[in-house]
Amino acid sequence: MIEGLRGALEGILHQSQAPKSIPQISEELAGSFRISSKDLTILLGEMTALGEIFTWPHKKFWDRDPRTVLPDLILSFMTKCLVASASKIKTGLKLPLEMVETALNELAERGMLYLWQPGKALYFCLSEPRKMALDTILNALAAGPLTEKELIGLLRKRLPGYQAKDLKELLSYSKQVYEYPKYGKVKAKYGLEPPEPGPYLDKTIQDITAVQRLLAPFRISLAAIHETLGRELGLRPTAKAPSPEFTPDQRTFSEAEPLILMAVTRLQPPGQRRALVSVRELRRSVGLAKSVFDKIVLSLALQGKVALHHHDFPSSLSPDERDELVRDEQGTYYVGIVPKDIP
C-alpha cells in the first residue's frame, strides 16, 4: 500500500505545474490513499530525503529541483513583464528573495537577463535595455513625431526611471531618428522622417496670405506669389531627404554642394556649360546662410569642381555690394563661378 501511495504522490507532483503544499496534495489523493496529514508529512520527508521529490519554500513539494527550475520560472515570468526588480520577481514567484536573487545573478551572468540601473534600484530585463528603449522609440514614432516628454513618458512605462539624458545619448548613436529643431512656437520633436516644413511655415504662410490680400487689387494671385517665391528661393519641392549616414554638419555640406552645383547649371543658359554665373545671383538662388554658402563655394573651388573669377577692383564697390561676393582668406573677392569639366 505504501508503494502505491508513493506512486500516487509522484504522479500528483509530476502533473503539477507548480509546487504543492501538503493540504493540496492531501486533497488530490484518491480515497483509498487518504492518510493523515502527519503521516503524509513524514512520507513526503522520506521521499525528499531519498531525492525522489524536492522541498520548496513555504512547505511545498514538487518533483523538480528548485535550482534547476527557478531560472526557467524567472524567464517565464519575465516574458510577461520584460523588466522587473528582484523583489517583484520574488513576489511574483512567491519564492524567497535570496533564492530568486541567486537565480537572477546566474541568469545575468549567463547573459540571459540584462541589468538596468537608472538610479539606485536595479532592474532585470529580458532584452538589452538600449535595444529595448530603441524598439520602444521606433514603435512609438512609427505612429508619428513625438516630443521628448512624450517619448520619455512612453519609455518610462517600459524602462522605469528612464531619463532625458538617456534618450539624448541613445539618439546620438541612432541613425534612424531625426531630431526636429525648435523654431518659434514649434517644439522640438523626434520623428522617423525628416520634418515637414509646414509647421515651420505657419507664420510665413500668414505673411504670404497678408501680402496676397494686399496685392489682390493689382490682380496678383496666390499662384503668382508662389511662382515668385519658388523663383527667388530656388528651392525644388523634390529635394532629397537627408542621407542618414551623415552627421548634421556633414549633411549640410553634402546636401548644399550638389544644391549649389545644380543651381549653377540652372542659372546657365541651356547647353552653355562654360557660361559664367554671377555669385550674387547664385547666392540669391540657393538661399543658404552667407557663411555656409561662402564656405561651400570656396570648397568647390578647392576640389577643382568650379573655377572662381575674381573682382579686380573690389574697393570700388560699396560694403553691401562686396558682401554679396565670396571672399577668401587672402581677401580676394570672387564675382563669378563656372563649373569645371572633370578630366
Place this chain on the structure above:
Amino acid sequence: MNVNPFAAIPNPFRQTIVKDAWESLQDVPEIHAQAFDTCCRAFENVRTSRHCDSVLLHGGAGSGKTHLLSRLQRHWTSFTAPGGSNDIGRCVFLYCRLQTSPHRLWQHLRKTFVEDLLHRFPDGTTQLQRLVACRFAEGDRNKRRPPALWLKWITNPANRDHSGWKRILLPWLEREAQIGFSLQRVLFHLITGHHVLEAGAWLKGEDRLPDEAAARMGISGNEEGQTEDGARELVLSLCRLASPLMPVAFCFDQIEALQTSKDDEESLFLFGQMAASLFNSSNNALLISCIQSSVFDRFKAAIREADFDRIAQRWETLNPLDKKLAHLLIQSRLAWSGDLGPLRAKHLQETLWPIKAADLDAYFGPTAAYPARKIIAFAGSLFEKLQTGQAPPPQDPMEFLRKEFERRRAAAMAQDEAESDATLAHGLPLLAETLGGQWRKKRHPDKDIDLLLSHGHKRIALSLCNHQNMRGLAARLKRLTDWRSRNKRSELVLIRDGRLPIGRTAVVTRSRLESLVEKGVSLCQPDVETLAALQALRSLISDARSGDLHDGGEAISPKTVEEWLFQNLDNGLTAFFGQIVGASETPEETDSELMNNILDILKKRKVISLEKLAEEIHQTVPLIEQIVKRHPGRIGWLQGPPAVLFDYRPIEVLSSREEDAE
C-alpha cells in the same frame, strides 16, 4: 671677376599686355584651348549654316582675352588654301577695341573695319584683296582659278588697268553686294590699287577729302559729314561683301571702356544694340565679344535680353590658370628667349631653369589659380631678382601713373587733326567726370549737340566742329544757329581743334561762326598739348576700366586713376574745362595766383561765404565768382543767397579716404 650671366639678358617676362589682336605673339595653345575650340566651332557654323553666330568671352583682367583673339586671328588669317601657294585666310578678321564714345560706336566700327580691311599681310596682300579673290573664285563657274590664283592675279601690278576689272568688278559689287554708287567706286579704286589713300580716307569717314580728290574718284562730297546712320549703312554694306567661304569675324574688345563712369549703363545698352544689329543684318558674320567678369552682371542687366541673346549664342570662360598651365606658360617664355638658350641647355632636367620650381609651388600652394598676366609678372619679378640680386622695389602706382600719363601724352602729340574729333567726343565726358562730378552729362537728341552738361540751372551744350570740309562745317553752323534760336536757355560752346584753320575762302563758314560768337556762343580751340593730354586721360581711364592698366601685374583701378588725375591734372586741361563750363574767354595767367589763394583759404576753412572770401583776399565778389565758375571741379559753390564756397572733393575721393581710415 664673377659676372652675373642674367644681367645682360632681357627679362623674358617683361611684356604682359597684348596691345591688339594683330600682334604676333608666342603662344601656348594649351591655355584657353577650350575657348579657342568654341570660337572655331562658331566660325565653322557661320560658314556651313549661312547664319550669324556669336561667342561671349568672359574673364578677369589679364586673363588673356586679347591674347586669345590674337591666336584666332593667326589661325583664321594664315590659312593656306588646298593646292594654293599663297595664304588667303579664311575670313575678314576685324579687331575693334572699344575706346570710343558710345554715341559714335558705328563711326568707330566703320573706321576699324576699313583699317582692318586694308590690313596688309607680310605677303603684301590686304584682307580686302583676299576677300575679293575668294569671291571671284566662288563666282568662277568653270572653277578655272582657285582663290590663291585669283589673289595672285589681283595683286599683279601688270593687271591694275586690265579691262576685265570694270566688266566684272563693278557689276558684281552692284549685283551681289547691293552697295551704293559711291561705295562701289571707292572699293573699285581700293581693289584695283588706284587712289588708295583718298579711297581709304573716304571709306573711314574722314571728311578732309578735297573736292578734287572726290572728283578724281568719280564721287561727290558729303555735306552732312559723318553720321551714325551713315556709318551703320556703310558697315552693313561692307558685311555684304562677305560670303560663307569668307565670313567677317568681328572681335569686340574692352567693352567696359565705353563706360564714362562706373554706373554708366547706357553705353553698354548701345553696344548691345549695335552688336544685335550686326547679327540681324548679316548672314556671314561671327561676333566675338570680350567682357570682364566683374562687369558681367552690369552688362547683362544693361542690355536688352534679345540683344544679349544675339551677342551670346555661345559663352566661353577664360578661367584663371592652374599650376600646370602656369608651368607651361613660364617654360614657354623662357624657351623663347634666344639669349637664355645656351644657358638653359646646361640644365635640361630643370624645365623652368633659371626659375626654381619650388618658388612656383610656393606661389600656387595646392590649389590656387591666377590670371596669366599675374603669373607672368610673378615670374618676371623672380627673373629680375636673378638679374639684380635683389627683389624688385615696391610698386608706386602714383609714380607709375605719372610716367604713364607723360608717355601717353608724348605719344599723342604725334596724332593729327583727324583724330581730334574722336578724342574730344570720348575724352570730354571722361574729363567732366574726373573734374566735375557735380556736372551731369547727357546726350542731347539733336545730332549737332555732342554733349550736354548741366549743373543746377546751368545747361551747356557742346558741339564738336572739327570739320576739315568747310561745306560740312558751314552746314553744321547753320543748323546750330537754328538750334540756338530754339534753345535760348542753354549756353552753346563750339569746340574746334586749334590747329584746324578756317580758310580765307570759306566766307560763309566764317560769317556763320562770327554770327554765332556775336550771339554769345563760346568757341574753344584747344591746342595740341591740351588735346594730347585729353587723349592720355581717356586712354588711361579706358585701359583702367578694362583692367589693362597695371603695374607689375597688379591692375590699377579706374578710381585710382581718376583720383590721381584729379590731383595732378594738366593745367591746360583744367583751363580748357573751365573755359567750357565757366566763361568764354581763355583763363588769364592771374587766375592761377588767385586760385592758389582761394584754395589755400578753403583748405583751412572748408566752408566760407563768397563775400567773406573776397574780403579776405582783397578782391571783388564778381571776380571771385568768375574764377569759381571757371573751376567747377576744384571749388564747390552753392549759389545761395548767400553764395557759399566749400572745399570740394569728388565723392569717390571721399569714400576712398573713409575706407582708408577704416
